[in-house]
Amino acid sequence: MNVAAKDIAKGQNILEIDGISLSFGGVKAIRDVSFDVKKGEIRAIIGPNGAGKTSMLNVINGFYHPQEGTINYKGAKRHDMRPYVAATQGIARTFQNVALFAGMSTLDNIMSGRMLKMKVSLPWHFIRFGPAEREELEHRERVEHIIDFLEIQAIRRTPVGRLPYGLQKRVELGRALAMEPELLLLDEPMAGMNLEEKEDMSRYILDVNDQFGTTIALIEHDMGVVMDLSDRVLVLDYGEKIADGTPDEIKNNQNVIDAYLGVAH
């Protein structure tokens, strides 16, 4: 919790990963990877299956604790911690396979993203009148803005378990946005979507980055999307970093081409 409260100016490093290694027993998921994320950019992490991309996101938001290496977040060294601490520090996340609260409505799911911003203590919730209700209404209004932004007004009251996959992904993005994160981690936001849904999602990602100035780190397999959206791309393969640079550099990088297409031995 010892993160400096100072704001990071746009273009400076918000996150610095330095020499991270992560292994599960004998399996080395990540080997000595270093990279940084600059405030306000869209940073893509790509790589073949099993490259350690999701593990890297899990390290960033505190699910996994790397055996080696340091993480600097907002200019302060970060220690091992529980994921909810990452949430308090402004890191939000969506999952590869949707991790919504299936029994709750769209509205409640997005409202739950405001959890950390709600401060009124338990006793007020017993009677609900007064502070608890005021706070609830205040946050409801914020959530309605997000619902407008993502154009999901019609499914407000629908339990998310009944929604089609594309909309669930959108609600999950909404829940992450409700946290007003500084760093938003998106794990395959476009997996399993059709072209139209991908186009919509791309637009939302760009709009989030543009309107709210949110820094975004995303994992994606659709190269067209990655190259169009991102400012910089990190390429992992077998847990190692094989390339890092702008989309144009990555496109022409021989290591990346080899990793994706294979090399003749």
Next chain:
Amino acid sequence: MFYREAGQFKTNYRTDQAVFPIFQDKIGVLVILAFLFLVVPFWFNDFWLNSIMIPTLIFSLAAIGLNLLLGYAGQISLGTGGFMGVGAYSCYKLTTIFPDINILVHILLSGFFAAIVGILFGIPSLRIKGFYLAIATLASQFFLEWSFGRIGWLYNYNPSGAIEVSTKRMFGIAITGPHATSLTRYLIVLSIVVVLTWVASNLVRGRIGRAWMAVRDMDIAAELIGIRLLQAKLTAFAISSYFAGVAGALMVFMWLGAAEVESFDINHSFLILFMVVIGGTGSLIGSFMGAAFIWVLPIFLRAAPRVLGVDISAATVEHFNFMIVGGLIIFFLIVEPNGIARLWQIGKEKLRRWPFPY
């Protein structure tokens, strides 16, 4: 036709988030409350109040408690009977230690002791889930039962091992003990149940309820949005046990008049669990429906042969009773696994469209 919200526009979020956003629902609840407070006391005789209304209300309260834990926070518990016992015994001790304080204060306070015990036995829930947690809470049930039977201090070293309720008065009217009329006891139980149900509905609609449901549906994602799992689970255990504790105290002081260990055995834990499952997990109204179903149905079945003029022995009636109730439980679980509350909801949806099929 008459149950439609057409034309009821919401112009602010407060009305949109009301408990009963539909006008007809509001009227329905007022009618039910008026019936319970004004009609029942004058029309129902002592048998109805004592054997049906009071126990149904008390078990509803316990079921709401378990529902908060099981249906909302997703933590299974087989210790409800024990927690009810903690409420009852602590209420008994409070009345003997502070005999001058109003009994209603004692009843509401006794829930806090149950809450503390609930927190204690809820701690394993951070590490274990599902069936394993059920077994852990089963341990609490056995431990508490043992305490009620073996720790003499709890029942004031009464040779019979039972706790007995003495007559307490409020405004000169006996409200507990043998002199209290069933009417006064009914009204007190009803008032407490209504107030606590209101509290429960406030909780589940706000931040706390969402935190519980988030933990229930996907605990990894819940932690990610900033929910502390231990805190959320223990709050659920505490509040759930509070409800169970108050229900236990009401059971002894407002209904049975005396109790011993057997009043809080594992059967009661299962009884409450059945009420929650049959009524509908994650639904407050379902808790009432489940309690009424499980409690009232056997009474009706027992009375049915006599009313119909069929002459069969009491033992046979009891056998039929078990078979019919058991069969109905299975029938309900197959037809609607989400309980009576879900059937009720479907019925309301249908009513909205009536007389059209879509």
